[in-house]
Amino acid sequence: MSLLVTGSIAIDTVKTPHGISENCIGGSAVYFSMAASFFCPVRLVGAVGADCPFDFAKVFAGRNVDLTGLEVRENSKTFRWVGSYAENMDSRTTDYIELNVLAEEPPAVPVKFSDSKFVFLANTAPNLQLKLLNQIDKPVFVAADTMDFWIEGQPEDVKTLLKKINCLVINEDEARLLAKEHDLIKAAEKILDMGTDVVIIKKGESGSVMCNAEGDKFILPAYPAAEVRDPTGAGDSFAGGFMGYLAQTGKTEFASLKAAVAYGTVVASFTIADFSLNGLIAIDKTDIDDRFETLRKCTSF
Numbered sequence: 001m002s003l004l005v006t007g008s009i010a011i012d013t014v015k016t017p018h019g020i021s022e023n024c025i026g027g028s029a030v031y032f033s034m035a036a037s038f039f040c041p042v043r044l045v046g047a048v049g050a051d052c053p054f055d056f057a058k059v060f061a062g063r064n065v066d067l068t069g070l071e072v073r074e075n076s077k078t079f080r081w082v083g084s085y086a087e088n089m090d091s092r093t094t095d096y097i098e099l100n101v102l103a104e105e106p107p108a109v110p111v112k113f114s115d116s117k118f119v120f121l122a123n124t125a126p127n128l129q130l131k132l133l134n135q136i137d138k139p140v141f142v143a144a145d146t147m148d149f150w151i152e153g154q155p156e157d158v159k160t161l162l163k164k165i166n167c168l169v170i171n172e173d174e175a176r177l178l179a180k181e182h183d184l185i186k187a188a189e190k191i192l193d194m195g196t197d198v199v200i201i202k203k204g205e206s207g208s209v210m211c212n213a214e215g216d217k218f219i220l221p222a223y224p225a226a227e228v229r230d231p232t233g234a235g236d237s238f239a240g241g242f243m244g245y246l247a248q249t250g251k252t253e254f255a256s257l258k259a260a261v262a263y264g265t266v267v268a269s270f271t272i273a274d275f276s277l278n279g280l281i282a283i284d285k286t287d288i289d290d291r292f293e294t295l296r297k298c299t300s301f
């Protein structure tokens, strides 16, 4: 089934203990699209400014990503993000952020995309996520991501968003911040009370936990990856693998959501092996399926 994503398209500068990658391609919608395209066709909706140095047709060449919804704004500038990671790569600091196009009106969803059944509202301003969602006719399954920047800056919009989606994918610190609750299971329950049917809390190298409104729970460790050079985009790649698998199968019951979490986990393990999109560019679907089987063996007893 059709999968649409909207979110940030960024010029990133990332510093990790393994090096620095300056002015590289990034953004939540970009990582998501690359990750999800291993599973199904992806419709990308986003905006950049005239300063954007990337040739997206080349970036996504041969990958079944429809760029009709990519807007280049002549009088705007592209979103910029500068981040750095501490020695253990566990904590990340945003050193600098320039919202630019993200502070403007959202891009229009092309009419031919308005029938999209699976929708991912990747990390961007929640009022933009809401305006974009309003342009989709009858989505079957809508998931969203958000982050501290928006939870603190636009809390009411984040709460409105939660009432309109089926699934929130969020990291553990953000879940605690949103729920105002330290215990993660209690935080998940509080987030479910805010309106979404499913919440997935990502815990970095400790894996993830998924809870739904019926009380079902699923926990999965991270893939035991040996190489970690740059964790940027892990969350968006997780979401891309997760939603890509669901859109490919067209199913959303809990058993499918569990397999989708495993695919998300595996795809993220490739992203973190290198800077920017390089980890995902280096692989094909067979690599993903191999790691999926390894993860299954590692977690069954």
Ligand code: AMP
Pocket (backbone or CB within 6 Å): 008, 009, 010, 011, 012, 025, 026, 027, 028, 080, 081, 123, 124, 125, 147, 149, 150, 231, 232, 233, 234, 235, 236, 237
């Ligand atoms: P992740 O590591 O999966 O959380 O996502 C990293 C990507 O998110 C980077 O490529 C950034 O450009 C992008 N990003 C960082 N801050 C924001 C923000 N406030 N809104 C939207 N995207 C962001």
